[in-house]
Amino acid sequence: MSSFEGQMAEYPTISIDRFDRENLRARAYFLSHCHKDHMKGLRAPALKRRLECSLKVYLYCSPVTKELLLTSPKYRFWEKRIISIEIETPTQISLIDEASGEKEEIVVTLLPAGHCPGSVMFLFQGSNGTVLYTGDFRLAKGEAARMELLHSGGRVKDIQSVYLDTTFCDPRFYQIPSRGECLSGITELVRSWITRSPYHVVWLNCKAAYGYEYLFANLSEEFGVQVHVDKLDMFRNMPDILHHLTTDRGTQIHACRHPKAEEYFQWNKLPCGSTSRNGTPLHSISIKPSTMWFGERTRKTNIIVRTGESSYRACFSFHSSYSEIKDFLSYICPVNAYPNVIPMGTTIDKVREILKPLCRSLQNTEPKYKPLGKLKRAKITYQDSEEEDDLFDDPLPPPLRYKVSKLQTSHPDTVPKTIGFSSQPESPRREGFKAERMQSSLWANFIDCEESNSESEDELQISPLSERDLGHQQKTEMEIPQWEVFFKRKAADDGLGNGPSSTEAEGSQSPKLFSDSDGESTHISSQNSSQSTHISEQGSQGWDSQSDTVLLSSQERNRPKIKEYIPASETKENVPCPEDTYTALKCRDQYLNIAPSIGEPTTLSSRKNIPQDKMVLNTSSSADS
């Protein structure tokens, strides 16, 4: 949960993700994504009144966030006061104090945060320096290095402060399986079940929050089966999400919810109430996405853990792991880093200790030598210009909301050319750092979780899907979901619609998937049913943070036995439940050397450039009061 109070030291007249108390005086508001813990006060009467009095106050967010927010009637009153800003489009905003008339210009750039649909980080540039507010984010290693707008002149910008999502900023959470790995694991589990018969269904036990959409989309794409949800009107203008969802209960994949869902499930009833299809009883399993983490020296293992006869937990995280956070921050290397979250079981001081070494030290900062005598350049930025562009000295400009569109392939200069800043020129530190970084990031993912020395924990193979099944999925690691591609303004747009896009992703799975054998030796065999017994044993060893995951056991869990009246004929084997799953998966993977569906990022990202062409912008559309 974010404990960010809403204001940044450098720009205290704007408020982000908090709308109460001091924030009621802000000149402008920003919302990084549509999760309630970032919306405190957003619909409070106090703020409503403020809006009525201060006609120049606006809320800025991504187009998707705006869409999601306005779907709720409770927030409709914001309708005329929200200005959506396209991703990766530096935009100038005037911060006006309505009482004094005082005015300050700031340029904001939204960067994709990979947390949920519409989620962004805000990069602010103004007279008090460049600061980055990350909101909540999940970015894989090396991802910051690929964000053009974090760079200038070929190197990372000089960032004064970062307000950072530190949800998992604790060595306990050293690594979390990548999105691709998690997606692939879940896909295989789903496949192993729903391919048995049309009456085999899965229930994705997701929390009420945006962020699972890419999972739904990928499963739907993979199996040609839409996902049943309770509501989908919020996605009405996001066809790439919408097409994968349905309110028709007659599907094999459910993500519907109900307060008594768990109880229902005990009785073989889905949250939507379904228990049968065409008179034939359903056979269901539940999959609960939850974060699983591994220590530094722990070898990543299971993405799927069985928690009951028909229940599984699947790794899924909206937030970056400890190592991802460190990679991100050390790449940005700001002067200051402030945690937005204090993870449970730790303290703000501990988090600061972790962040500090990743920031610029005083020595590094030292006599920032600033060459004198630079000429003011008439800047015509060409596409690949690697020029440093941020030496401003131009007079302050005034277009109300000046947007700089990116030239298609350019290294966009962050700051709209006409805007001037008088301080904080980019310092010439770290030449060539970017390239170096990018390179290493290509393999960093694979070495970081290598060998363990002593910890006995690696062998946590409790899950039906052994590690090699779900293992390494490097490619997707490199991509963040571009939620925006899901978003389409009023169905009018180009036909980018459903392009098959996912294609190349398929099949390309790295062969390593299976090669990694050490496998067998250590784990609990997934071959046969003996699982539970082993487990208990394992349970007693101190495995890092996850002893509990262990779990399972299964057999003795209480789910009322109803479920097995599967007409034996329907199932491919007689043994209906658990072990089949294992073997099924296992076999499958042995024969298929492909990673079934790494779809997600790929699918989506293949269209990631879309926003670029639409730089047209409605410049003023909004801001005129």
Add this chain to the structure above:
DNA sequence: GCGATCAGCT
């Protein structure tokens, strides 16, 4: 009746 806060529960 509404909102804010907290405990409890996923």
Add this chain to the structure above:
DNA sequence: CACAGCTGATCGC
């Protein structure tokens, strides 16, 4: 497996 949000009780206005 610790995120994000609901429900329900309580208190104050």
